Amino acid sequence: MQVFAALVILLTPAVAPLFACPIGKAKNTKEIPLQDGMLKLGTLQVTAKNQDPVVAFYRENKLVFCSADYDTSPVDARAVAATADKDHVYVVFTADGGSNHAQSFARFTRGGWLPSYGAGGGPKVLVVLKIQKADGKAVAGTYLTAKKKDGKTNSLAIKKIQFANNAVEINADAWYSPLQVDKKPFECSGSSPFAYTIRLSADLKTVLAASAPACR
Numbered sequence: 771m772q773v774f775a776a777l778v779i780l781l782t783p784a785v786a787p788l789f790a791c792p793i794g795k796a797k798n799t800k801e802i803p804l805q806d807g808m809l810k811l812g813t814l815q816v817t818a819k820n821q822d823p824v825v826a827f828y829r830e831n832k833l834v835f836c837s838a839d840y841d842t843s844p845v846d847a848r849a850v851a852a853t854a855d856k857d858h859v860y861v862v863f864t865a866d867g868g869s870n871h872a873q874s875f876a877r878f879t880r881g882g883w884l885p886s887y888g889a890g891g892g893p894k895v896l897v898v899l900k901i902q903k904a905d906g907k908a909v910a911g912t913y914l915t916a917k918k919k920d921g922k923t924n925s926l927a928i929k930k931i932q933f934a935n936n937a938v939e940i941n942a943d944a945w946y947s948p949l950q951v952d953k954k955p956f957e958c959s960g961s962s963p964f965a966y967t968i969r970l971s972a973d974l975k976t977v978l979a980a981s982a983p984a985c986r
Contacts, residue, residue, distance in 0.1 A: 793826040804854045807834065808905075811849035811861065811914050814838060823849035827903055835906030840878070840899060843871030847897075853933045855972070858909070859901050860938050862928050865913075866921065867891035875899070875911060882912025882974045884953070890922035894944065898931075898938065900974055912974040916944040916966075917955045928954030937978055938970045946986065951977045956985030 793799065796812025803809075807829040813823045824838040840863070841847040851862040865875060875897045881883050887895060893916075900910040918922040926948070930941040942948075943963035947955035953966030958964050964985055969978040 776880065784965045791824075791826055791833060792823050792838055792976065793836060796824050798848070800850075804859070809852055809854070809859055809861075813848040819842060819846075821846050821848055822884060823847050825849055825859075825861055825906070827851075827859065827906065831957065833946040834903065837901075840874060840908060841865070841869075841875045841897075842983065843869035843874035845869045845871075845874065847875070851928050851931050853931045853938065854903070854935050854936050855936075857903055859903060860931065860933060861899050861901055862931055862940070863897040863899065864894045864928075866894050869881055875913070878908045878911035879913055882910065883970065883977050884913040884915060884949075888915055888917070888923035890918075893923055893925040894927070894938070895923060896926050896928055896942065897939070898970070898974055900972070906971075912970065914940065914942070916946065916948050922926050925963075926966070933972075936972050938972065938974070940968050940970070942966045942968070944982065948982045949980065951980050956982050958982065958985035960984050 793810050793812050799812040810826045812824045816822050826836040827834045846866045848864045854862050896914040899908045901908050916926050918924045925945040927943045933938050944966040945962040947958050948966040964982050966982045968980045
């Protein structure tokens with residue numbers, strides 16, 4: 771009786787990456803040095819009228835994560851500033867409206883201090899996302915807006931962000947009128963924009979302090 775031995779050779783093919791980081795194609799890119807790496811922010815021109823943000827984190831020049839899907843809704847969204855703690859980056863985005871789109875910022879901000887853009891559309895506001903350095907997953911978020919006299923949302927523009935004493939502090943320019951800790955608008959004197967500082971808890975659920983020198 772003849773015995774036939776089958777020789778099985780297992781080959782491991784070179785697998786192309788499922789996702790090529792598009793940060794190289796982004797516009798208005800910013801590099802933000804961190805103690806343990808480099809964060810890169812950019813804006814992708816998706817259509818003639820729509821932009822999406824992209825965020826990439828590198829350690830020792832090696833890509834740790836790259837994400838371009840924090841908001842792929844029809845809203846004009848851009849990544850503009852960031853700070854970090856040991857395990858997370860806090861990225862500030864701009865948005866010119868709200869959206870119920872399945873891939874909008876709203877899926878990350880539902881538990882935040884301000885869960886949505888609010889009424890109206892057009893004025894650019896801020897969205898802050900807390901993102902894990904290890905994998906780019908957003909684990910918390912909030913909108914930051916101002917409010918017009920008619921109750922509709924008004925603009926907020928980032929000037930600076932920093933993480934200190936387990937809190938996120940943001941300095942911004944606010945158009946009438948920035949919000950107090952209780953989410954009610956300040957009464958401001960003079961013309962917009964107004965200097966505004968807001969301190970958020972690390973989980974982005976609570977405002978610890980809010981101030982605007984020209985407002986009460």
